[in-house]
Amino acid sequence: MLDQQTQTGQAVQSPENTAGNPLVDGGVKVAARNANVYYGSKHAIKDVSLDIAPNEVTAFIGPSGCGKSTFLRCLNRMNDIIDICRVTGDIRLDGEDIYDRKVDVVQLRARVGMVFQKPNPFPKSIFENVAYGPRIHGLVSNKDELEEVVTTSLERAGLLNEVQDRLESPGTGLSGGQQQRLCIARAIAVSPEVILMDEPCSALDPIATAKIEELIDELRQNYTIVIVTHSMQQAARVSQRTAFFHLGNLVEMGDTETIFTNPEHKLTQGYITGRFG
Amino acid sequence: MKPESGTINTPTQKMRATLRRRYAAERRFRAYGIIAILLALAMLVTLFVTIVGNGLGAFVQHTVRLDISIYPQDIDPENETDLEALARANYQSLVNDALYSLFPDATTRRDRKDLRALISPDAKFVVRDMVLDDPSLIGQRVSIRVPLASEFDQVLKGNVDPAVDFRAMREGITEIPWSLPAGERLISDAQAGYLQQLMRQGEIEGSFNRWFFTNGDSRNPETAGIWGAAVGSFFTLLVTLALSFPIGVAAAIYLEEFAPKNRLTDIIEVNINNLAAVPSIVFGLLGLAVFLQFFGLPRSAPLVGGMVLTLMTLPTIIIASRAALKSVPPSIREAALGVGASKLQCIFHHVLPLAMPGMLTGTIIGMAQALGETAPLLMIGMVAFVVDVPGSPIDPATVLPVQIYLWADSPERAFTERTSAAIMCLLGFLILMNAVAVLLRKRFERRW
Numbered sequence: 001m002l003d004q005q006t007q008t009g010q011a012v013q014s015p016e017n018t019a020g021n022p023l024v025d026g027g028v029k030v031a032a033r034n035a036n037v038y039y040g041s042k043h044a045i046k047d048v049s050l051d052i053a054p055n056e057v058t059a060f061i062g063p064s065g066c067g068k069s070t071f072l073r074c075l076n077r078m079n080d081i082i083d084i085c086r087v088t089g090d091i092r093l094d095g096e097d098i099y100d101r102k103v104d105v106v107q108l109r110a111r112v113g114m115v116f117q118k119p120n121p122f123p124k125s126i127f128e129n130v131a132y133g134p135r136i137h138g139l140v141s142n143k144d145e146l147e148e149v150v151t152t153s154l155e156r157a158g159l160l161n162e163v164q165d166r167l168e169s170p171g172t173g174l175s176g177g178q179q180q181r182l183c184i185a186r187a188i189a190v191s192p193e194v195i196l197m198d199e200p201c202s203a204l205d206p207i208a209t210a211k212i213e214e215l216i217d218e219l220r221q222n223y224t225i226v227i228v229t230h231s232m233q234q235a236a237r238v239s240q241r242t243a244f245f246h247l248g249n250l251v252e253m254g255d256t257e258t259i260f261t262n263p264e265h266k267l268t269q270g271y272i273t274g275r276f277g
Numbered sequence: 278m279k280p281e282s283g284t285i286n287t288p289t290q291k292m293r294a295t296l297r298r299r300y301a302a303e304r305r306f307r308a309y310g311i312i313a314i315l316l317a318l319a320m321l322v323t324l325f326v327t328i329v330g331n332g333l334g335a336f337v338q339h340t341v342r343l344d345i346s347i348y349p350q351d352i353d354p355e356n357e358t359d360l361e362a363l364a365r366a367n368y369q370s371l372v373n374d375a376l377y378s379l380f381p382d383a384t385t386r387r388d389r390k391d392l393r394a395l396i397s398p399d400a401k402f403v404v405r406d407m408v409l410d411d412p413s414l415i416g417q418r419v420s421i422r423v424p425l426a427s428e429f430d431q432v433l434k435g436n437v438d439p440a441v442d443f444r445a446m447r448e449g450i451t452e453i454p455w456s457l458p459a460g461e462r463l464i465s466d467a468q469a470g471y472l473q474q475l476m477r478q479g480e481i482e483g484s485f486n487r488w489f490f491t492n493g494d495s496r497n498p499e500t501a502g503i504w505g506a507a508v509g510s511f512f513t514l515l516v517t518l519a520l521s522f523p524i525g526v527a528a529a530i531y532l533e534e535f536a537p538k539n540r541l542t543d544i545i546e547v548n549i550n551n552l553a554a555v556p557s558i559v560f561g562l563l564g565l566a567v568f569l570q571f572f573g574l575p576r577s578a579p580l581v582g583g584m585v586l587t588l589m590t591l592p593t594i595i596i597a598s599r600a601a602l603k604s605v606p607p608s609i610r611e612a613a614l615g616v617g618a619s620k621l622q623c624i625f626h627h628v629l630p631l632a633m634p635g636m637l638t639g640t641i642i643g644m645a646q647a648l649g650e651t652a653p654l655l656m657i658g659m660v661a662f663v664v665d666v667p668g669s670p671i672d673p674a675t676v677l678p679v680q681i682y683l684w685a686d687s688p689e690r691a692f693t694e695r696t697s698a699a700i701m702c703l704l705g706f707l708i709l710m711n712a713v714a715v716l717l718r719k720r721f722e723r724r725w
């Protein structure tokens with residue numbers, strides 16, 4: 001275990017092994033309490049408790065292999081598709097336990113959308129890529145509505161201008177950055193409440209990255225966003241709160257400003273100053 | 278380290294030495310490859326040249342023009358104009374009469390027997406079919422080409438030592454130009470004379486052998502055709518495809534996507550791989566024991582043949598389909614699940630379309646295997662001599678490779694020719710199927 005400093009004098013009781021303020025006072029969109037994840041016998045996430053506030057961008061940072069993706073994937077149960085993966089603890093979306101037997105994974109994933117590290121549009125047309133979600137969830141009743149949803153989603157993802165006249169061309173024919181924005185459009189087309197992004201810019205050049213970051217900032221108005229990133233600058237630029245993971249532990253979490261200017265834990269200090277990572 | 282000539286001590290020099298060896302190895306390997314390909318090509322060319330050389334003749338058949346008077350009293354004495362009665366009528370006498378009228382001198386029984394042997398015993402069916410097609414011909418005198426008996430056809434094609442130089446025969450020499458002494462000749466003096474006369478009169482002509490493509494099997498090579506076997510093959514493959522594609526794909530999807538990974542599914546997997554290596558005749562024996570003896574299904578039927586071949590092709594299809602499913606990038610599955618598709622939707626909307634080209638290729642390879650399969654079909658009686666073209670999958674039938682096997686077994690020279698021709702047709706079908714496989718793959722292939 002880490003040498004931890006127990007925080008006292010907080011409105012909410014803070015988990016013992018995490019520095020900073022992993023929990024929030026106000027509204028909570030997603031709450032995890034003592035979440036543990038095992039891959040077979042490997043303990044990948046150790047007793048993580050944190051809150052994610054609505055309409056904010058929360059960034060997960062940490063060295064490679066520390067479990068950021070693993071934890072992110074717990075939030076929409078994407079880990080279910082890995083046979084050896086086992087999740088314990090309590091993860092709640094709007095107060096409802098998402099690992100409850102009664103919860104329908106399909107519906108959960110419609111509420112908690114995901115954007116992956118590598119742009120992965122379906123090998124179909126741009127239109128079909130965005131229309132797929134609303135169609136399978138029965139969110140639209142006719143063609144006009146569908147077109148409406150597709151256009152607004154593309155619009156919000158900042159892609160509409162670039163693809164307006166070629167909606168029928170394959171989504172895989174776009175540039176990397178456009179593909180990633182297409183994936184974001186696909187995710188927001190089903191009107192999720194939370195969007196999980198796992199290193200959405202790692203395959204992109206600085207200009208495309210800047211566009212996505214801008215987009216994330218805009219999307220914050222309507223969605224709760226959790227983003228995994230390896231770029232400290234990116235975390236600082238887009239997020240309001242930042243969580244630092246290390247070897248499966250949530251070492252420190254707090255306001256992005258605090259984390260980057262005045263971190264409590266020395267591991268965090270070391271990481272953000274680039275002494276290890 | 279001082280650079281000295283002759284000694285190898287700097288890294289660059291060492292590298293240069295190994296580099297030379299590496300290039301030599303590469304050149305050697307390329308040479309082996311080219312030799313292997315040339316050898317394979319040479320064998321292929323030899324095969325094709327032999328088959329085409331042997332089989333091309335089968336597409337030509339010599340025929341004799343006969344003027345046949347179709348008297349109603351001969352074939353339809355009761356004036357029924359009923360097709361069944363017409364089919365049963367005696368056309369042989371019409372053919373014989375036409376033949377005798379060409380050679381009024383041949384009056385002895387011996388002469389007439391020799392004369393009748395000139396043309397195919399199946400000539401009567403050619404006449405019958407013509408009359409059945411157009412009953413208004415009754416009472417008329419029609420000119421019709423009937424096939425020459427295969428011995429004489431072969432003699433005219435020069436495939437057997439003719440014992441007589443037919444080119445010389447054509448050229449107005451009255452003397453028959455024998456090339457072999459009496460006793461070693463294949464055809465009698467009288468027959469040579471008849472042939473000579475017919476050739477001079479221009480009644481004999483080699484033309485496209487339509488019977489080869491429209492008839493079923495026959496004891497007489499001149500009218501034996503592959504149509505019956507081709508239709509049999511078609512029905513058999515239809516049954517195979519209809520059974521093995523859905524079963525194979527469903528099994529592959531289940532095993533790959535849904536089956537829990539445990540001992541049982543491991544055993545199933547190993548056994549499927551083993552089944553792919555089981556000799557096909559074993560499946561034939563299984564079919565005989567289960568489908569014929571236990572379930573009492575009809576013998577020699579394409580239905581049963583297709584079921585047996587299904588057993589044989591299933592492992593191929595399952596293995597190919599699983600490989601195709603495995604090769605679909607996981608990012609596509611994640612994308613689909615990420616927007617909230619259920620597992621089934623993910624598979625049917627995204628994974629299957631991407632895996633389809635691979636599955637289809639596997640299926641067509643399996644079908645091509647099935648098309649060329651002989652052994653298991655022998656066990657379930659598809660080796661029977663079937664004259665009629667099958668009309669449905671439960672009629673007795675044979676298939677192309679079995680037909681080839683049957684003909685290859687026949688002693689007549691004409692059947693040898695037809696064997697090669699049938700092989701050409703079979704190869705043609707195989708090439709066609711493979712072309713379709715390539716086409717389908719191209720058509721359905723999508724990049725991601």
Ligand SMILES: Nc1ncnc2c1ncn2[C@@H]1O[C@H](COP(=O)(O)OP(=O)(O)OP(=O)(O)O)[C@@H](O)[C@H]1O
Nearest residue numbers: 039042044062063064065066067068069070071082
């Ligand atoms: N499918 C899996 N099976 C077994 N172990 C896994 C699996 N996925 C991840 N792990 C292990 O879990 C730990 C956390 O992995 P995770 O992918 O969450 O790291 P990460 O923080 O996202 O790293 P990166 O920044 O490199 O993406 C790693 O040690 C990894 O080896």
Ligand SMILES: [Mg+2]
Nearest residue numbers: 068069070198
């Ligand atoms: Mg990761």
